[in-house]
Amino acid sequence: xxxxxxxxxxxxxxxxxxxxxxxxxxxxxxxxxxxxxxxxxxxxxxxxxxxxxxxxxxxxxxxxxxxxxxxxxxxxxxxxxxxxxxxxxxxxxxxxxxxxxxxxxxxxxxxxxxxxxxxxxxxxxxxxxxxxxxxxxxxxxxxxxxxxxxxxxxxxxxxxxxxxxxxxxxxxxxxxxxxxxxxxxxxxxxxxxxxxxxxxxxxxxxxxxxxxxxxxxxxxxxxxxxxxxxxxxxxxxxxxxxxxxxxxxxxxxxxxxxxxxxxxxxxxxxxxxxxxxxxxxxxxxxxxxxxxxxxxxxxxxxxxxxxxxxxxxxxxxxxxxxxxxxxxxxxxxxxxxxxxxxxxxxxxxxxxxxxxxxxxxxxxxxxxxxxx
Amino acid sequence: xxxxxxxxxxxxxxxxxxxxxxxxxxxxxxxxxxxxxxxxxxxxxxxxxxxxxxxxxxxxxxxxxxxxxxxxxxxxxxxxxxxxxxxxxxxxxxxxxxxxxxxxxxxxxxxxxxxxxxxxxxxxxxxxxxxxxxxxxxxxxxxxxxxxxxxxxxxxxxxxxxxxxxxxxxxxxxxxxxxxxxxxxxxxxxxxxxxxxxxxxxxxxxxxxxxxxxxxxxxxxxxxxxxxxxxxxxxxxxxxxxxxxxxxxxxxxxxxxxxxxxxxxxxxxxxxxxxxxxxxxxxxxxxxxxxxxxxxxxxxxxxxxxxxxxxxxxxxxxxxxxxxxxxxxxxxxxxxxxxxxxxxxxxxxxxxxxxxxxxxxxxxxxxxxxxxxxxxxxxxxxxxxxxxxxxxxxxxxxxxxxxxxxxxxxxxxxxxxxxxx
Numbered sequence: 001x002x003x004x005x006x007x008x009x010x011x012x013x014x015x016x017x018x019x020x021x022x023x024x025x026x027x028x029x030x031x032x033x034x035x036x037x038x039x040x041x042x043x044x045x046x047x048x049x050x051x052x053x054x055x056x057x058x059x060x061x062x063x064x065x066x067x068x069x070x071x072x073x074x075x076x077x078x079x080x081x082x083x084x085x086x087x088x089x090x091x092x093x094x095x096x097x098x099x100x101x102x103x104x105x106x107x108x109x110x111x112x113x114x115x116x117x118x119x120x121x122x123x124x125x126x127x128x129x130x131x132x133x134x135x136x137x138x139x140x141x142x143x144x145x146x147x148x149x150x151x152x153x154x155x156x157x158x159x160x161x162x163x164x165x166x167x168x169x170x171x172x173x174x175x176x177x178x179x180x181x182x183x184x185x186x187x188x189x190x191x192x193x194x195x196x197x198x199x200x201x202x203x204x205x206x207x208x209x210x211x212x213x214x215x216x217x218x219x220x221x222x223x224x225x226x227x228x229x230x231x232x233x234x235x236x237x238x239x240x241x242x243x244x245x246x247x248x249x250x251x252x253x254x255x256x257x258x259x260x261x262x263x264x265x266x267x268x269x270x271x272x273x274x275x276x277x278x279x280x281x282x283x284x285x286x287x288x289x290x291x292x293x294x295x296x297x298x299x300x301x302x303x304x305x306x307x308x309x310x311x312x313x314x315x316x317x318x319x320x321x322x323x324x325x326x327x328x329x330x331x332x333x334x335x336x337x338x339x340x341x342x343x344x345x346x347x348x349x350x351x352x353x354x355x356x357x358x359x360x361x362x363x364x365x366x367x368x369x370x371x372x
Numbered sequence: 373x374x375x376x377x378x379x380x381x382x383x384x385x386x387x388x389x390x391x392x393x394x395x396x397x398x399x400x401x402x403x404x405x406x407x408x409x410x411x412x413x414x415x416x417x418x419x420x421x422x423x424x425x426x427x428x429x430x431x432x433x434x435x436x437x438x439x440x441x442x443x444x445x446x447x448x449x450x451x452x453x454x455x456x457x458x459x460x461x462x463x464x465x466x467x468x469x470x471x472x473x474x475x476x477x478x479x480x481x482x483x484x485x486x487x488x489x490x491x492x493x494x495x496x497x498x499x500x501x502x503x504x505x506x507x508x509x510x511x512x513x514x515x516x517x518x519x520x521x522x523x524x525x526x527x528x529x530x531x532x533x534x535x536x537x538x539x540x541x542x543x544x545x546x547x548x549x550x551x552x553x554x555x556x557x558x559x560x561x562x563x564x565x566x567x568x569x570x571x572x573x574x575x576x577x578x579x580x581x582x583x584x585x586x587x588x589x590x591x592x593x594x595x596x597x598x599x600x601x602x603x604x605x606x607x608x609x610x611x612x613x614x615x616x617x618x619x620x621x622x623x624x625x626x627x628x629x630x631x632x633x634x635x636x637x638x639x640x641x642x643x644x645x646x647x648x649x650x651x652x653x654x655x656x657x658x659x660x661x662x663x664x665x666x667x668x669x670x671x672x673x674x675x676x677x678x679x680x681x682x683x684x685x686x687x688x689x690x691x692x693x694x695x696x697x698x699x700x701x702x703x704x705x706x707x708x709x710x711x712x713x714x715x716x717x718x719x720x721x722x723x724x725x726x727x728x729x730x731x732x733x734x735x736x737x738x739x740x741x742x743x744x745x746x747x748x749x750x751x752x753x754x755x756x757x758x759x760x761x762x763x764x765x766x767x768x769x770x771x772x773x774x775x776x777x778x779x780x781x782x783x784x785x786x787x788x789x790x791x792x793x
Contacts, residue, residue, distance in 0.1 A: 148757070150709060156757050179709060179757040252759040352754060366756055371749075 001065025001091040003037045007081050007102065009057050010042075014075040016212050016236070017046035017053045020204075021071040032068035034117045035089070035098075037061045041235075045117070046071055051205050052120040053212065056235030066114040067091045069098050077107055122239055125223035125230055127197075129172075129190035133216040133233065139174050140210050142185045142363050145332040147203050148178035155245030159206055161229075162198030162247075163189060170194060175250050181329050182250060182366040183336075197226050200247055205229070205240035212236055254366055255352045258345035260318035262291060263358065266342045270334050272310040276300045277327030279308035285328050288372040291321040291346075300327070323349040324372030333365040374406035378530045378567055381523070383407075405571035406548075407524035410515040411640065413547040413555035414533070416491065417564030419508035420448035420484055424477050426541040435474040439464050447479055451564055484508075486776055489682075491536055491544075496684055498532050500747035503640045504683065511552050513640035530567065550575075553588055553636035560586075575634035580607035587631050589624060606632045642685045642747045649683075650691070650741025651675040658697040662730035665738055669726055670719050670787045672740045677715035678780075680742060681772065686713035686751030687742030690721040694729055695737035702729060710753055711746045716764050718742060719787075 017033055025031055025048070036043035042059035045052065081087060081102045088101040097108040131139075140159070148156035156178060164173040164186065171186035172193050209231050213220060216233055223230045230239045276287050280300040290297040296314040301307040323346065333355050334342055341358035355365040375385035377392035378399040391398045416422065420438040425431045435453035439446045446467045449458045456471035468474060488507035496502050498521070501513035514525035521528040529546050536544050547559025549570040558568040570578055579586075583605060585595050601620075603609060609617070609632035617625035630636065651672035659665055669692075680686055691705040704725040712718060722740045755761045774783045 152706070153757065177757045179755045182756045248757050249759050250756070253754070253756045350753075352756065368754060368756060 001035070001037045001067060002063040002089070003042055003059040003061045004086055004088045005042060005057070005059040007078060007083065007085045007087050010087055011075075011078045013044050013055050013057050014071070014078055016055055017044050018071045018075045019208050019211060020046040020048055020051050020053050022048050023072070029068060029112050029116050029118070031070050031072070032112055032117070033071035033074060034066065034068045034114055036066040036114070038064050047118060047120055049118060049120065050202070051208065051240040052238070053208060054237045065091060067096075067098055067111045068114055068117050069109045069111050073109060081105065120239055122230055123225060123228055125225050125228060127193065127195065127225070128221065128223035129192035130219040130221050131187070131190060133213045133218060133220050135187060136220050137210065137213060139185055139187065140206060142336045143174050143176040143183040144203075144206055144210070146176040146178055146181050146183040147206070149203075150178065153179075155200060155243055155247055158200040158202045158243050160198060160200050160247040163194060163196060175247065177248070177250060180326070180368045181333065182253065183333070183363070184250070184254070184365070185363040187362065196224060198247065199224055199226070199229060200243035200245060201229055202240060202243050205238065209238050212238055253352065254364070255345070255347060255354050258347040258351070258354055260321060260346040261316070262296070262344040262346060263315035264296070264312065264342050264344070266334060266337050266340055268312060269342060270331060272298050272312055273327055273330050273334070276308040276310050277331070279305045280327055281305070284370065285326045286324050286370055286372045287327045287330070288322060288324045291316055291323075293317045293319065321346060321349065323353070323369045325367060326370055329367055333367060336363070373402055373404050375400055375402040376406060376526055376530055378533070381527055381530055383527065401526070401530070401567045401569065403569040403571055405573065406526045406569060409548050409550055409569065409571065410513060410525045411549055411551055411555045412512045412514060412525065412529050413552070413559040414495065414510055414512065414529070415545050415559050415563070416508035417543045417545055418448050418450050419488070419542065420479060421450035421453075422542050423484055423487055425450060431475055435471050437464070437467055437474045437476050438479050439476065441476050441478070487540055487542070489776070491540060491542065492684065494536055494539060495532065496748070498528055500642060500749050501640050502642055502684060511555065511640045526569070533567070551634070551636040552638050552640065553631055554634055556588070557586060576610065579632060579634055580605070580610060582606045584609065587628060589627055594624070642683065642745070646683065646685070646745060648691070648741050648743035649676055649679045649687070650693070650739050652693065652737060652739030654737045655735070658734035658736050660730065660732055660734045662727065665726060665730060665735065666723060667787065668738055669722055669740060670715075670785065672738070673719035673722065674715040674784075676718055676740060676742050677713060680713050680745075681748075684748045685745040686711040686748055688712075688744040688746070689742070690718055691741045691743065692722045692725040693737070693739040693741065694735050697734040697736050699736075704729070707744070710755070711744065711751045713748060713751045714765060714768050716768060717752065
């Protein structure tokens with residue numbers, strides 16, 4: 001195998017695939033990236049057996065062939081090569097090492113045979129639809145922060161993609177919750193998605209697909225079965241196993257009946273929360289919202305740091321109410337709102353609060369208060 | 373000087389007022405530090421006897437003794453009976469000799485516990501920092517509640533006392549001070565239906581006048597020992613320095629030194645500073661059957677749950693304990709996202725731990741415990757990822773209420789029974 005490739009192209013691709021490779025793995029070949037040079041193209045593959053990314057990039061291939069090398073090491077090498085340089089890669093040297101040359105630099109990497117590299121089978125993926133990359137990015141943006149990391153509730157460690165009915169319209173809905181907050185977003189149901197099962201996409205796959213499509217424009221093809229999902233576009237394919245579990249019946253915890261409405265200017269509110277939270281204790285990050293007609297006072301106190309207070313004019317007329325929130329959770333949510341105004345629907349200081357974009361009903365958030 | 377009317381809660385009183393200008397009553401409490409003290413001890417007045425009088429108005433004018441009729445002791449004596457020199461823990465025959473007209477009532481502990489619980493619930497509405505000491509008395513720390521209740525701790529306590537009286541017909545005595553020792557001492561000074569305050573300023577001179585037996589932990593025997601050493605009043609103790617007292621009396625000497633100066637750093641802790649609560653069973657014969665073990669686990673989870681509910685606390689860490697037939701002890705624990713009081717949650721947390729260990733090994737002991745406590749109102753919050761949690765909590769409180777009324781065996785999960793899994 002022998003090929004020449006632009007450093008930046010190789011680096012970008014390696015950046016995409018190396019995230020899949022676990023730093024600590026007991027199976028040596030899983031630390032490696034599979035390189036396949038074939039007729040003007042270089043294919044890079046990485047997997048952890050639950051998730052695989054294959055990406056193809058243009059390269060000047062002098063000789064077809066394939067091999068595997070440690071992914072993180074190769075990434076580090078390419079990263080340190082001078083910008084704008086060409087990288088020449090050649091296998092079949094002494095003891096099957098992979099030779100990397102660029103300018104006057106020369107490095108050799110030990111390899112493992114490409115035949116040993118595990119292939120993740122896709123199986124049959126009966127449901128498929130397309131989503132514009134930008135739409136998928138936004139869907140992920142607005143939900144990923146609410147995924148749980150709690151291992152005992154593994155079925156919350158991902159995004160729940162499913163078909164739902166939203167006021168008589170079929171939608172593709174994505175939900176995430178960690179028990180403290182919940183994010184629910186939806187888009188009109190794409191063609192081909194009706195009849196798909198509800199699936200939970202693991203957080204690692206969510207992070208990797210997001211990274212992969214960060215600069216992509218155009219459509220992403222999504223194909224899935226009950227056990228696997230595949231995202232593909234251009235020369236890249238990400239395949240992941242799905243979480244085998246039941247996502248909770250989240251609809252019942254969304255407090256649509258909350259009768260106290262608070263409307264805030266989003267940027268002003270975000271700034272105020274951000275400022276006041278500087279004081280809140282590192283551990284709880286609690287801030288208190290004290291509401292009265294037309295007025296919102298945000299406060300935080302910590303025995304170590306001191307105290308903070310900020311006051312905002314708001315649209316509210318449901319009488320005095322005090323409620324505490326984790327300021328980080330509050331920011332996570334309000335920062336995902338695109339419009340100028342955010343609407344809070346509250347019940348009391350101990351019940352969940354509903355947060356929405358005033359001008360966009362496709363996303364809603366539920367936030368549990370905390371004691372302050 | 374700050375004053376407070378215990379009936380109408382008015383604080384707008386002249387220094388020398390003998391009656392409240394608002395409501396005309398004379399139940400005033402005045403103290404320079406009245407509105408800056410937060411630690412309270414509340415004691416129900418002759419609780420068992422008061423409950424009986426409440427339930428049978430014919431008894432109101434009569435001296436009432438609660439206790440075993442013949443060979444028993446007096447568990448509670450109403451204040452009418454106390455006039456004859458009767459006090460609790462006195463043998464019944466002696467009490468009846470002193471007060472032959474007394475009506476003796478067999479104790480109904482279930483009823484007292486139920487009302488005690490209800491009273492505790494009213495107290496807990498005032499602050500979660502509630503430490504029950506017994507069925508009818510508790511410490512409360514009202515620090516930081518002024519804004520919430522719109523008034524000083526003293527005012528909140530006066531209202532609490534009135535609320536308990538209105539809701540359950542039981543009068544209570546309040547002691548208010550700056551630590552637990554003094555709060556308890558204060559409530560003991562003026563009973564029944566009292567409200568006594570001991571401020572920071574007067575602590576040392578006030579204690580000086582008291583007898584050593586007022587100090588918590590000084591019983592009759594130790595009192596006699598102090599007496600032989602010539603010590604009868606707290607004033608005498610105040611003259612010694614701590615090291616001298618420790619040298620003479622050991623550990624309790626240190627306590628004498630601190631308490632005689634009114635120093636007590638014990639915090640009011642829900643659950644009384646309890647670190648863990650558990651239920652264990654040693655089997656008559658070793659067990660390995662997972663179903664049998666799980667059935668026992670459920671019983672234990674219910675027991676632990678009842679225990680923490682009673683104390684108004686809940687725990688975040690569940691610990692499973694097993695002892696094999698060869699006396700090897702295993703403990704397995706897990707931490708929950710939120711503290712819990714619920715049997716269902718304790719069981720659900722412990723059962724998988726047990727399942728991992730039921731591999732044919734013979735066990736002679738199984739236990740489950742809860743630790744890492746927080747007050748009840750921090751427990752089992754709404755969980756957005758568990759829509760049924762609320763229902764389970766409600767269901768369990770219904771079961772608890774039924775058991776309160778009809779006994780523990782009145783209702784239970786099928787899981788309690790043989791042949792269920």
